[in-house]
Amino acid sequence: MTSVRHTQVVVVGGGQSGLAAGYYLRRQALDFVILDEGATPGGAWQHTWDSLHLFSPAAYSSLPGRLMPPQQGEEYPDAAHVVSYLRDYEKRYELPIQRPVRVAGIHRDGPLLRVETDSGGWRAQAVISATGTWWRPFLPAVPGRAGFGGQQLHAAEYRAPRQVAGDRVLVVGGGNSGAQIAADLAHDTELTWVTQRPPRFLADDIDGRALFDAATARRRALDAGRTDTGGVASLGDIVAVPPVRQARERGLLKAAPMFARIVPGGVEWADGTRAQADAIIWCTGFRPALSHLAPLRLRGRRGHIATDGTRTLDEPRLHLLGYGDWTGPASATLVGVGRPARDAAREIAQLVGG
Template identity: 80%
Template sequence: MTRTVDVVVIGGGQAGLAAGYHLRRLGVDFVILDAQSAPGGAWQHTWDSLHLFSPAAFSSLPGSAMPVQIGETYPDAAHVVTYLSEYEHRYELPLMRPVSVHGVHRDGAFLRVESDAGVWRARVVISATGTWWRPFLPAVPGRSEFAGQQLHTVEYRSPAEFAGRRVEVVGGGNSGAQIAADLAYDTELTWVTRRPPRFLADDIDGRALFDAATARRKALESGSADTGGVASLGDIVAVPPVREARDAGLLKASPMFARLSSDGVEWADGTRAEADAVIWCTGFRPTLSHLAPLQLRGSRGHITTVGTRAADEPRLHLLGYGDWTGPASATLIGVGRPARDAAREIAGLLGPRS
């Protein structure tokens, strides 16, 4: 069965919901296709101890403030899932799930969205699939030889399964620091990073990060010097568990090892360490395979955009993948503005409503 609609939004996480909110306000005919079986996007798949960097008031999607979580300054992932679920119901967003999109194709005046639930012909497509579903693993020598357990951030849940084991946590960003802090008390932990970890000042949280990203956007738009944004402040937000482990002397980083062996890791100077598990907190890449038929990706895997619009396909918008699709657009509070701008541009392209 083929259905025709003005806009198809691919992805029902925070970016897709923000897009849906603004499209509904503008009276656009749209549908959101979500591959997940339940609301909450990637937040329903995170590790048990994960909390936001910001208080609830600074972690909200457009139109509806996130409620405070009783007893928590920084809400946990389960609270975010509940908020997103209530958000989509509050605004009666037209979601269909679980629906996996296989490909987006040009089809005359339309883009044809092919999925396991049928085909949609859309005048515009918003891709909002995020990055969680495409974890990145670096090409470290010996990775295939290691006989122990290897997993990525997306597969880690709690320290209980690693108690008493020798664990290497790889990565100097927020995920690496938080998971290392999680494991610091009950495992023989080695935290390795490519460069010395850069902790933000203890009083900086997501509010300041959003302000930094906003200031950078304004500077670039006005032609002023690049402020550096969030990257100028550091790499790791010192959330309470990270701060506690660091201050207890349990969160000391070692340089990145050169290779893995069957039973551990080895540094360039020949130093070796046995390991039972390696957790790769090495980031993600944008989930864009469904857009491959459009042949828009550049050498670095990104699609060139003007704002959120694909530079070489004006009927396609990308939302929530990172700063290249809007400053702070991969965050709850930051996705609202690019979602609004995309919806307005799309409404202008579609023309007056009859």
């Protein structure tokens, strides 16, 4: 029979949010373990497309306690640089990470929470779920999608133009991933870029620093009962990182409106206009990866888990970290996850100490 181990806190997920949680749990002198399903350090950054770049310079893309070093020759570091930084971060702080460990479910077990994994169980006084969203790509229910005869990829599966070499490619999505992947393909691919509404580029001098400040100002205004500032959405949808800016200036990023349906050889708009396509890349976002929380039955009618900050209202021993603004302003970003991670660790220390 597999033994059950005990600790004060279990952190589920060893990406950027799990590392930030570990940093602050250590500062609170708590006993904890981080369980990471990935085989190697770096979280989701190991699995992005090759040309992905951050929206901010390295110094403004750091986890708590250690600045990200600049990347030589790059104002905005690429994903490989982030992976190297995260690997160094967990080594520097000697964070107790076990991998690869898949968490199957979290259960109530009297005064404790029981974490069931493929390598045995854990009992803990508190759990931080920090699994992110990368592992749950969202595909919209577009008529005809199942019958499309060509290749379909989500942004989570796209790596480089070689995957669609020689194809007529349709990129769907007007956010940062859509713009970056469209820019990646625009120079030597027959490309059609489709967006739900006309793309809104942020001013060229706006990057992740300003986005974090806008998200934080919005959350403070809402918490204080003031008028909603609109946050990041008020500034635009797409950060004009250099590759996007260059493709846009060359006239290669002209977006068409969203089509009505998919047909076997392409797509069709409501007026009957068609475009041929051999491949579709869906840059349509992600959903929180929370299936391991199903045994706790925390989801409401619309699948949302109610929280106060990072703490779940119906299970105060559980904190959610890094899933977006609903678990802390800009908490799904490197620079933004620090504050909610600090707050979660403080609350857990009070819970455990009480």
